Structures are given as structure tokens and as C-alpha cells.
Amino acid sequence: VKLSEQLLQDNADVWRTWLPHPFTQSVADGSLPREVFLRWLAQDFRFVSEGLRFLAVLLGKAPAELVDPLAGTIHAWNSELTLFRAEAQRAGADLAARPLFVTQAYADFLLAVAHREAFAIGWAVLFGVERSYHDAWRWAREHAVSDNPYRAWIDNWGSDGFGAFVEGLASRLDALAPGLDDATRSRLDERFAETARFEVHFWEMAWRGELFAVPK
Amino acid sequence: VKLSEQLLQDNADVWRTWLPHPFTQSVADGSLPREVFLRWLAQDFRFVSEGLRFLAVLLGKAPAELVDPLAGTIHAWNSELTLFRAEAQRAGADLAARPLFVTQAYADFLLAVAHREAFAIGWAVLFGVERSYHDAWRWAREHAVSDNPYRAWIDNWGSDGFGAFVEGLASRLDALAPGLDDATRSRLDERFAETARFEVHFWEMAWRGELFAVPK
Amino acid sequence: VKLSEQLLQDNADVWRTWLPHPFTQSVADGSLPREVFLRWLAQDFRFVSEGLRFLAVLLGKAPAELVDPLAGTIHAWNSELTLFRAEAQRAGADLAARPLFVTQAYADFLLAVAHREAFAIGWAVLFGVERSYHDAWRWAREHAVSDNPYRAWIDNWGSDGFGAFVEGLASRLDALAPGLDDATRSRLDERFAETARFEVHFWEMAWRGELFAVPK
Amino acid sequence: VKLSEQLLQDNADVWRTWLPHPFTQSVADGSLPREVFLRWLAQDFRFVSEGLRFLAVLLGKAPAELVDPLAGTIHAWNSELTLFRAEAQRAGADLAARPLFVTQAYADFLLAVAHREAFAIGWAVLFGVERSYHDAWRWAREHAVSDNPYRAWIDNWGSDGFGAFVEGLASRLDALAPGLDDATRSRLDERFAETARFEVHFWEMAWRGELFAVPK
Numbered sequence: 001v002k003l004s005e006q007l008l009q010d011n012a013d014v015w016r017t018w019l020p021h022p023f024t025q026s027v028a029d030g031s032l033p034r035e036v037f038l039r040w041l042a043q044d045f046r047f048v049s050e051g052l053r054f055l056a057v058l059l060g061k062a063p064a065e066l067v068d069p070l071a072g073t074i075h076a077w078n079s080e081l082t083l084f085r086a087e088a089q090r091a092g093a094d095l096a097a098r099p100l101f102v103t104q105a106y107a108d109f110l111l112a113v114a115h116r117e118a119f120a121i122g123w124a125v126l127f128g129v130e131r132s133y134h135d136a137w138r139w140a141r142e143h144a145v146s147d148n149p150y151r152a153w154i155d156n157w158g159s160d161g162f163g164a165f166v167e168g169l170a171s172r173l174d175a176l177a178p179g180l181d182d183a184t185r186s187r188l189d190e191r192f193a194e195t196a197r198f199e200v201h202f203w204e205m206a207w208r209g210e211l212f213a214v215p216k
Numbered sequence: 217v218k219l220s221e222q223l224l225q226d227n228a229d230v231w232r233t234w235l236p237h238p239f240t241q242s243v244a245d246g247s248l249p250r251e252v253f254l255r256w257l258a259q260d261f262r263f264v265s266e267g268l269r270f271l272a273v274l275l276g277k278a279p280a281e282l283v284d285p286l287a288g289t290i291h292a293w294n295s296e297l298t299l300f301r302a303e304a305q306r307a308g309a310d311l312a313a314r315p316l317f318v319t320q321a322y323a324d325f326l327l328a329v330a331h332r333e334a335f336a337i338g339w340a341v342l343f344g345v346e347r348s349y350h351d352a353w354r355w356a357r358e359h360a361v362s363d364n365p366y367r368a369w370i371d372n373w374g375s376d377g378f379g380a381f382v383e384g385l386a387s388r389l390d391a392l393a394p395g396l397d398d399a400t401r402s403r404l405d406e407r408f409a410e411t412a413r414f415e416v417h418f419w420e421m422a423w424r425g426e427l428f429a430v431p432k
Numbered sequence: 433v434k435l436s437e438q439l440l441q442d443n444a445d446v447w448r449t450w451l452p453h454p455f456t457q458s459v460a461d462g463s464l465p466r467e468v469f470l471r472w473l474a475q476d477f478r479f480v481s482e483g484l485r486f487l488a489v490l491l492g493k494a495p496a497e498l499v500d501p502l503a504g505t506i507h508a509w510n511s512e513l514t515l516f517r518a519e520a521q522r523a524g525a526d527l528a529a530r531p532l533f534v535t536q537a538y539a540d541f542l543l544a545v546a547h548r549e550a551f552a553i554g555w556a557v558l559f560g561v562e563r564s565y566h567d568a569w570r571w572a573r574e575h576a577v578s579d580n581p582y583r584a585w586i587d588n589w590g591s592d593g594f595g596a597f598v599e600g601l602a603s604r605l606d607a608l609a610p611g612l613d614d615a616t617r618s619r620l621d622e623r624f625a626e627t628a629r630f631e632v633h634f635w636e637m638a639w640r641g642e643l644f645a646v647p648k
Numbered sequence: 649v650k651l652s653e654q655l656l657q658d659n660a661d662v663w664r665t666w667l668p669h670p671f672t673q674s675v676a677d678g679s680l681p682r683e684v685f686l687r688w689l690a691q692d693f694r695f696v697s698e699g700l701r702f703l704a705v706l707l708g709k710a711p712a713e714l715v716d717p718l719a720g721t722i723h724a725w726n727s728e729l730t731l732f733r734a735e736a737q738r739a740g741a742d743l744a745a746r747p748l749f750v751t752q753a754y755a756d757f758l759l760a761v762a763h764r765e766a767f768a769i770g771w772a773v774l775f776g777v778e779r780s781y782h783d784a785w786r787w788a789r790e791h792a793v794s795d796n797p798y799r800a801w802i803d804n805w806g807s808d809g810f811g812a813f814v815e816g817l818a819s820r821l822d823a824l825a826p827g828l829d830d831a832t833r834s835r836l837d838e839r840f841a842e843t844a845r846f847e848v849h850f851w852e853m854a855w856r857g858e859l860f861a862v863p864k
Contacts, residue, residue, distance in 0.1 A: 017430055052499060053332065056491035059484065059506070060543075061764045063831060067484060071510035074491070078503035104410065105321045108328035111492075115331045116269065116709045118766060181827030183711060194320065200430045212428060214233055214416045268707065268715060275704035275722070276759075277548045279615060283700060287726035290707070294719035327708075332493045334550060395613030399495060449862055485764065536842065537753045540760035547763045548701065626752065632862045644860060646665055646848045 003177035004127060004170035010189065011196040015132070020139045021203040027150050028143040037150075040206040042097040045084040047202070050099075050107035051129070052077050057114035058122045066123070066172065073126075083156070101212045102205040106198045113191055120176040121188045127169040128195035133157055134166045136203070219393040220343060220386035226405065227412040231348070236355045237419040243366050244359040253366075256422040258313040261300040263418070266315075266323035267345070268293050273330035274338045282339070282388065289342075299372070317428045318421040322414045329407055336392040337404045343385040344411035349373055350382045352419070435609035436559060436602035442621065443628040447564070452571045453635040459582050460575040469582075472638040474529040477516040479634070482531075482539035483561070484509050489546035490554045498555070498604065505558075515588070533644045534637040538630045545623055552608040553620045559601040560627035565589055566598045568635070651825040652775060652818035658837065659844040663780070668787045669851040675798050676791040685798075688854040690745040693732040695850070698747075698755035699777070700725050705762035706770045714771070714820065721774075731804070749860045750853040754846045761839055768824040769836045775817040776843035781805055782814045784851070 001009070008015070023040070026032040052074060059070040088095045099107070110129075114122045137158035144154055156162065180188065205211050217225070224231070239256070242248040268290060275286040304311045315323070326345075330338045353374030360370055372378065396404065421427050433441070440447070455472070458464040484506060491502040520527045531539070542561075546554045569590030576586055588594065612620065637643050649657070656663070671688070674680040700722060707718040736743045747755070758777075762770045785806030792802055804810065828836065853859050 014430060017432060049496070049499065052503065053492045053494075056488040056502075056506075057331075059488035060492065060546075061485070064481070067481065068510060068513075070488075071484065071506050074488075074503050075507045078500060081500075098406075101413070105325065109321065109324045111332055112324035112327040114492075115273075116327055179829030179831070183827070190314075197317070197430055201428070204431065212417065214230060214413055215420065216233060265712070265715065268719065269709070272704040272707035272718075272722075276701045276708065276762075278701075280697065283697065284726060284729075286704075287700065287722050290704075290719050291723045294716060297716075330708075395615070397611030399611070446862060449864060489763075530838075533845070537757065541753065541756045543764055544756035544759040547705075548759055622746075629749075629862055633860070636863065644849070646662060646845055647852065648665060 002170075002174045003124075004173050007124065007128070007189070007192045008131070011193055014193070014196040014200060015135070018200045018203050019135055020143070021136065021207065023203050023207045024136050024140050025143070027154065028140040028145065028148070030145050030148055030150070032150070036207060038091060038093045039209065041084065041088055041091065041093045042095055043100060043103045043202075043206060045081065045088065045095050046097075046099045046103050047107060048077055048080055048084065050104075051110055052081075054107075054110035054114045054122075055126070057111065058119065058126070061119050063119065069168070069172065080156070083152070087152075100205050100210050102198070102201045106202060109194060109198060117187060117191060118180075118184050120173070120180055120184065121191050123169070123173055123176060124188050124192050125195050127166070127173050128192050129199075130166050130169055132196065132199040134162055138163065218386075218390045219340075220389050223340065223344070223405070223408045224347070227409055230409070230412040230416060231351070234416045234419050235351055236359075237352065237423065239419050239423045240352050240356050241359070243370065244356040244361065244364070246361050246364055246366070248366070252423060254307060254309045255425065257300065257304055257307065257309045258311055259316060259319045259418075259422060261297065261304065261311050262313075262315045262319050263323060264293055264296055264300065266320075267326055268297075270323075270326035270330045270338075271342070273327065274335065274342070277335050279335065285384070285388065296372070299368070303368075316421050316426050318414070318417045322418060325410060325414060333403065333407060334396075334400050336389070336396055336400065337407050339385070339389055339392060340404050340408050341411050343382070343389050344408050345415075346382050346385055348412065348415040350378055354379065434602075434606045435556075436605050439556065439560070439621070439624045440563070443625055446625070446628040446632060447567070450632045450635050451567055452575070453568065453639065455635050455639045456568050456572050457575070459586065460572040460577065460580070462577050462580055462582070464582070468639060470523065470525045471641065473516065473520055473523065473525045474527055475532060475535045475634075475638060477513065477520065477527050478529075478531045478535050479539060480509055480512055480516065482536075483542055484513075486539075486542035486546045486554075487558070489543065490551065490558070493551050495551065501600070501604065512588070515584070519584075532637055532642050534630070534633045538634060541626060541630060549619060549623060550612075550616050552605070552612055552616065553623050555601070555608060556605055556620050556624050557627050559598070559605050560624050561631075562598050562601055564628065564631040566594055570595065650818075650822045651772075652821050655772065655776070655837070655840045656779070659841055662841070662844040662848060663783070666848045666851050667783055668791075669784065669855065671851050671855045672784050672788050673791070675802065676788040676793065676796070678793050678796055678798070680798070684855060686739060686741045687857065689732065689736055689739065689741045690743055691748060691751045691850075691854060693729065693736065693743050694745075694747045694751050695755060696725055696728055696732065698752075699758055700729075702755075702758035702762045702770075703774070705759065706767065706774070709767050711767065717816070717820065728804070731800075735800075748853055748858050750846070750849045754850060757842060757846060765835060765839060766828075766832050768821070768828055768832065769839050771817070771821055771824060772836050772840050773843050775814070775821050776840050777847070778814045778817055780844065780847040782810055786811065 023032070023036065055070060055074045055077060059067060059074065062070050085095065087093070110125065113125050134157055137154055137156070140150070141154045141158035144151070148154065201211060239248070239252065271286060271290045271293060275283060275290065278286050301311065303309070326341065329341050350373055353370055356366070357370045357374035360367070364370060417427065455464070455468065487502060487506045487509060491499060491506065494502050517527065519525070542557065545557050566589055569586055572582070573586045573590035576583070580586065633643060671680070671684065703718060703722050703725060707715060707722065710718050733743065735741070758773065761773050782805055785802055785804070788798070789802045789806035792799070796802065849859060
């Protein structure tokens with residue numbers, strides 16, 4: 001079985017805890033509370049802003065054949081920031097809002113992985129982030145009411161085009177797999193599982209707000 | 217007011233939420249449940265193991281005058297690992313236990329800070345980590361029953377010698393302060409506040425186990 | 433005087449040693465030996481390939497307002513690689529040729545600066561690289577014979593559009609200047625001077641081949 | 649054949665160009681010109697100061713079993729700086745002298761390798777640096793006149809104890825070898841060859857002064 005498929009199988013129970021998440025469901029049926037939308041917008045903006053640095057650090061040590069895909073992904077994520085800014089202005093969201101705990105911890109996780117781990121592990125995490133995100137928005141696309149107010153977002157990440165991009169990440173991951181020694185593979189499995197976990201926390205945070213407040 | 221003191225003032229309410237923490241109290245009175253002790257031992261071992269990498273990355277970009285203190289701190293933390301290993305063998309703790317969420321997130325936070333932020337921010341975070349730790353163990357020392365079973369740990373981090381080391385970190389931080397521009401200072405404040413917060417989560421995790429389980 | 437101008441003044445004598453360089457002169461008059469052109473093509477391809485990583489690492493720790501310009505520069509450099517590949521195929525150049533000493537040392541210098549130094553120093557070095565390159569090709573543009581066979585390259589880096597891009601780098605550098613403490617400024621001066629020096633070695637290498645052979 | 653031995657065989661011709669180097673010979677017979685000694689002292693001090701950062705970055709991503717050896721090496725290199733400072737004071741050397749081109753380029757090479765390449769490549773380079781250095785000083789030890797004025801340096805790096813340390817680096821490199829895929833192995837070979845080359849340039853620079861001046 002391919003590495004990309006093995007990782008999804010190993011973490012299928014985590015995927016099941018949130019797919020579909022109430023956030024995704026209310027995106028699809030158009031009932032997403034405005035407060036939740038604004039929080040998601042601000043936190044995801046921050047996540048993408050920080051995530052760009054993750055991509056950049058990966059590019060800093062990428063094998064030659066992955067330089068172009070990573071440069072392209074940086075370009076794409078940077079363009080998404082423009083989309084966020086435009087929507088924030090229209091909707092009155094505050095993109096300067098401080099990141100909630102999950103947002104910052106997820107971003108720091110990505111950066112730590114990119115700097116510390118072998119390149120293939122960073123790539124596996126990137127695949128996990130994008131695959132998970134695509135799954136969420138594809139579910140929304142498949143269940144979206146007509147005249148859905150979140151059509152632009154749904155089409156951005158739920159489309160077949162984005163799906164093909166995610167498939168490309170999987171193929172390249174599978175091509176890296178034979179070069180992994182046991183220790184690296186084991187570490188890759190752990191870091192991928194953490195990615196799956198952060199995705200759950202991220203949707204929960206978007207839906208409910210600060211999750212991990214300091215106890216008084 | 218000195219930067220090191222300002223940071224402590226700004227985060228005094230966070231400190232108050234955990235000082236003294238039930239963990240610390242039960243260390244002092246000797247009632248710490250064995251299961252809790254073993255969990256702490258394994259998780260703190262992992263934290264120090266990963267934290268060594270934080271120190272190392274900081275050394276990689278330290279100004280010349282801080283190379284020697286950082287090299288010394290790496291030596292000290294590495295020696296602590298030997299202490300952990302000896303105690304783990306005596307007590308039957310499993311140091312290969314997987315890190316709980318807080319342990320890994322805290323370690324990744326440190327690594328992300330060291331790589332991404334200006335050096336002074338990493339140094340401020342190091343001060344936060346060590347000051348907080350010293351405060352916990354000093355409280356334990358001041359309230360320890362005679363014939364305390366955790367005397368070696370209490371003396372290691374609660375001693376005046378360790379206190380002087382922490383003071384040294386503060387002095388050097390204060391010496392870096394005049395060179396900080398506004399943006400860096402603001403970022404430093406945020407990252408220090410995150411450190412204070414992770415310390416709370418860390419004691420809670422040591423005391424109660426996994427805090428941030430994925431919801432089923 | 434602005435920081436960007438001060439740096440150019442301080443290194444004016446280095447600039448004078450190579451502007452115009454025989455390489456640039458023979459580009460302008462069309463007499464560039466084919467062997468020299470092929471060597472330059474392969475070595476500059478390698479330099480840009482590696483330099484992309486320098487940009488990426490800088491992006492990994494850039495202040496928020498410089499994320500977009502850096503992402504744009506990564507996109508531009510990556511596009512240049514396509515130009516190199518197309519020309520290499522047409523001209524029969526071997527882009528897989530091993531980097532000569534100067535090429536690799538220059539690339540490693542950039543990467544070391546990006547990782548180790550404060551962000552502003554990396555930005556100053558980027559300005560040095562691009563300004564120097566623009567100066568070389570602008571000279572060629574101003575002295576180019578009509579029907580020049582290197583028109584595509586000359587227009588790429590010698591154009592007013594590229595000049596405006598370089599001016600943008602200078603403006604942003606000048607905006608970073610007030611935030612620099614003395615130690616960082618002094619270090620920035622040293623690293624900029626090294627950049628100027630590498631540029632000389634680079635043109636010499638392109639023109640003459642391996643410069644720093646190991647003595648037998 | 650073991651990886652460590654293969655690397656030495658592949659670069660035996662480079663080793664032969666400098667072993668023994670006039671520097672080493674004049675250390676052994678005590679005729680080293682004072683000016684040369686002072687230059688070496690200042691440049692090697694700088695190299696070790698910067699090299700500490702290379703070790704630190706490697707520690708930042710080392711596999712668990714190599715954390716302790718790297719922490720020990722950092723401790724040792726940092727202690728050597730004390731030796732340099734003491735000798736510089738005695739001999740009147742200026743340790744604040746600016747690094748010559750080779751010194752800085754060698755240090756940047758190390759840092760770039762540590763940050764960019766897979767961990768095993770950084771370890772191979774460390775082996776190359778230390779093995780080469782030991783070979784030079786062991787030659788000096790074997791040919792030293794009695795009452796040699798450089799006895800402290802000769803014993804520091806030419807001793808059997810240092811030789812055993814270098815052997816330890818080789819053993820650990822050989823243990824990493826089976827985990828290397830073809831691309832990483834090929835890259836490791838290139839970086840090791842660059843290390844061998846820098847060693848030649850370093851002795852030449854110590855002996856003759858600035859090698860790669862910018863042409864007027």
C-alpha cells in the first residue's frame with residue numbers, strides 16, 4: 001500500500017471525529033453564524049500567513065525536483081491571503097486579531113517540523129494539511145445548498161482542481177517513501193498523526209472559540 | 217522598569233493560577249502519587265531532550281558574548297538527562313513514552329521561536345521557561361517536609377545556585393532590551409506570554425494526564 | 433544618508449574593479465566566447481537554484497509586510513529557471529554541471545546569512561545581489577550593439593522594470609534601518625561587503641573558469 | 649568498505665596536496681614564523697567560534713542517540729576557545745581580527761550544510777573537519793622536535809585521545825550509512841569533497857595570508 005494511503009488509513013478514526021464537522025455542515029447549508037465565520041476568517045488568515053513560512057523553510061531544503069512545486073504552492077498560498085483580505089474588508093473581520101492557542105500551536109508545529117525533521121516528513125505534513133482541508137471543503141461542496149453564500153471558499157478548496165493538487169502531493173510523497181529509513185518513517189508517522197489531530201482542534205476552535213484557556 | 221521585571225509583572229496573573237500548583241504542593245509535602253511522578257518524569261525528560269535543540273538553535277545565531285552561556289546551558293541540560301535516566305531506571309519509569317500533546321506542543325513552540333524569531337525573543341522565552349521552573353521548585357523547597365523524597369529534584373532547580381543562573385538570564389535579557397525595535401518588542405511580549413501559558417498547561421498535564429484529547 | 437546609499441558608497445571601490453567587467457563588455461558588443469556563455473549559463477542557473485533557498489529561508493522569518501515581496505521574488509526567480517532551461521536546451525549547455533568553487537561558496541554564504549543573521553542583514557544582502565546584477569546588465573544594455581544576441585538576458589536584468597524592483601528593495605532596506613542596533617548594523621556592513629566581493633569573484637569565474645583550484 | 653574509509657580514499661589526492669603542509673612542518677620543527685602563528689591563532693579562533701554554531705544547528709536536528717556526543721563536542725569546542733584566548737593574551741594576538749576570505753567561507757559552508765542538508769551529511773562534514781585536523785597535528789606530533797614550543801596545540805589535536813574521538817565520529821557515520829538513499833549519498837560525497845578542499849585552503853591561508861583578494 002502506498003505511503004499516502006497508509007497514513008490516511010492509520011488516521012481514519014481521527015478523520016471520522018470531524019468529517020463532517022458542524023462548521024463544515026453549516027457552511028454547506030448556509031447557516032454558519034456570522035461570529036463563527038469572522039473568527040474562522042481571522043484565524044485561518046493567520047494560519048495561512050504563518051504556514052507560508054513553513055512552505056518557505058521546506059523549500060530551503062527541498063530536493064531539486066520539488067523546488068518548483070513548492071515555489072508554486074508559496075505563490076498560491078500568498079494569493080489566498082489576498083482573497084482573505086478582500087473578504088475581511090467586505091465582511092468587517094479583524095485580520096489583526098491575536099491568534100487563538102490552536103492557531104499559534106499549529107503554526108509553530110509546522111515550523112518546527114520544517115526546520116527540525118527530514119524533508120520528507122515536512123512534505124508528509126503538508127500533504128496531511130492539504131488533504132484534510134480538501135476533504136472538509138469537498139464535503140461542503142457535495143452538500144452545499146444552491147445559492148450558497150460561501151461558494152467562493154467552497155470552490156477554492158473543494159474543487160476538483162484543488163483535489164488534483166492534493167493528489168500531486170500524495171504522488172510525490174509516495175515517490176519519497178522508498179528513501180526513508182525506519183527511524184525517519186516512524187517519525188513521519190508520528191508527525192502525520194499530530195497533523196490529523198491539529199485539524200480536529202482547528203475546526204473545533206473555529207466553531208467554538210478558544211479551547212485551551214488557562215484555568216483560573 | 218527592567219524588561220525582565222516588566223514581563224513578570226505583565227504575566228503575574230498567569231503565574232498566580234498555578235503557583236503553587238497541586239503538583240508542587242504534593243512534591244513539597246511528599247504526597248505526590250507515584251503515577252503522577254512517573255508521568256512527570258517521562259514527560260519532562262522528553263521536554264528537556266527536545267528543549268536541548270531549542271538551546272542549540274539559539275546558539276546557532278547567538279551574539280558572540282552569549283555563546284559561552286548557551287554552551288554552558290546545553291551542557292547543563294544534557295547532564296540533567298543523565299539524572300532523569302538514572303531516576304527512571306530506579307523508579308521504573310518508561311522514558312520512551314510518547315509525548316503528550318502539551319509536551320510536544322511546548323517543544324515545537326520553543327523550536328519555532330528559536331528558528332523564526334529574532335534572537336532576543338528566544339532568549340526571553342528561555343528566561344521565562346527557567347524562571348517559571350525555578351519559582352515552582354523554590355516554592356517546593358521552602359515548603360518541603362524534612363526527609364522529602366524528592367530532595368534531589370528540589371535542590372536541582374529550587375536552589376540558590378539555580379536562582380543565580382536564572383538571574384543571570386534576566387540580566388542578559390535586560391542588556392538586550394535597548395536594541396529592540398517596537399515590532400520586535402511587541403512580538404517578544406506575545407511569545408513570553410505564550411511561554412507563561414505553556415507552563416500552566418505543563419503542570420496541569422503532569423498532574424492530570426492528557427489534557428487536549430481529540431473529541432470522539 | 434540612506435542605508436542603501438551608504439552601503440554602495442562604502443563599497444564603491446569594489447564595484448569599480450568589475451564595472452564594466454570583460455564579461456559584461458563582451459555581452460554588450462556580442463563577442464562573448466561561446467564557452468564562456470555556456471559556463472555562465474550553467475553556473476548562474478545553479479546560483480539561482482540555490483539562491484531560491486536563500487529567499488525561502490528569509491521568507492521563513494520575514495516581518496509581515498515583507499512576506500508578499502519575498503513570495504513575489506521567489507516566484508520571479510523560479511520563473512527565471514525556466515528561462516535558463518529553455519536557453520540551455522537551445523544552446524546545448526549542461527545545467528547539471530558541478531558548481532565551481534565560487535558558485536557554491538556564494539550560495540552557501542547566502543544560506544548561512546539567511547539562517548544565522550538578523551532578517552535585515554539578509555535583506556541587505558539580497559539588495560546587494562540584485563543591485564550589483566542590475567548594474568552589470570544595465571551597463572550592457574546601455575552599450576549593447578544593435579542586433580545583440582543576448583538581448584533577452586540584457587532586457588531581463590538591465591531593464592527599467594528590474595531597476596524599479598531593485599529600487600523597491602532599497603526602499604524597504606532603508607525602512608528597516610532605524611530598527612538596527614549598533615552590533616547588527618556593523619554585522620550588516622560586513623555581510624554586504626562580502627556580497628560585493630562575491631560578485632567580483634562571480635564575474636571572474638564566469639569569464640575565466642575555476643579560480644580557486646586546490647594547489648597540487 | 650565503510651563509508652568513512654571510502655570518503656578518505658576518494659579524497660586521498662587532496663589530502664596528499666597538503667599533508668604535511670609547510671605550516672605543519674614548521675610547527676613540528678619549531679620554525680613557524682611568529683606572524684604566521686598569530687594569523688593562524690586569530691583565524692582558527694574565529695573558525696572554532698563560528699564552527700560552534702555549526703555543531704549547534706546539527707544538534708538541533710540530531711537523532712536522539714547523537715544528542716549526547718554533539719553536546720559533548722560543543723562543550724569541547726567551547727573549552728578550546730578558552731585555550732585560544734589564554735594563548736592570544738600571552739602571545740599578543742588580536743582575536744578580533746576580521747576573518748580572511750577562507751575562514752568566513754569555510755564557516756558559512758559549515759552553517760549552510762547544517763541547515764540545508766540531511767543530518768548525516770552534516771555529520772560526514774564534521775568527521776572530515778576533525779579527521780583532517782587530527783591528521784595534520786598527528787603528523788606534527790610524530791615529527792616534533794623535543795622542547796617544541798607548540799606542544800600544547802600538538803597534544804590537543806594530535807594526541808591518541810583526540811584520535812579516538814575522531815574514530816568515534818567515523819563509527820557513528822558508518823552507522824548512519826545504511827539509511828542513506830542514493831541522492832543523499834551522492835550529495836554527501838560532494839559536501840565531503842568540499843570539506844577536504846576547504847582544509848587545503850585553510851592551511852594555505854594560515855601560511856600565506858589572504859588568498860582570494862579582489863583583483864584591482
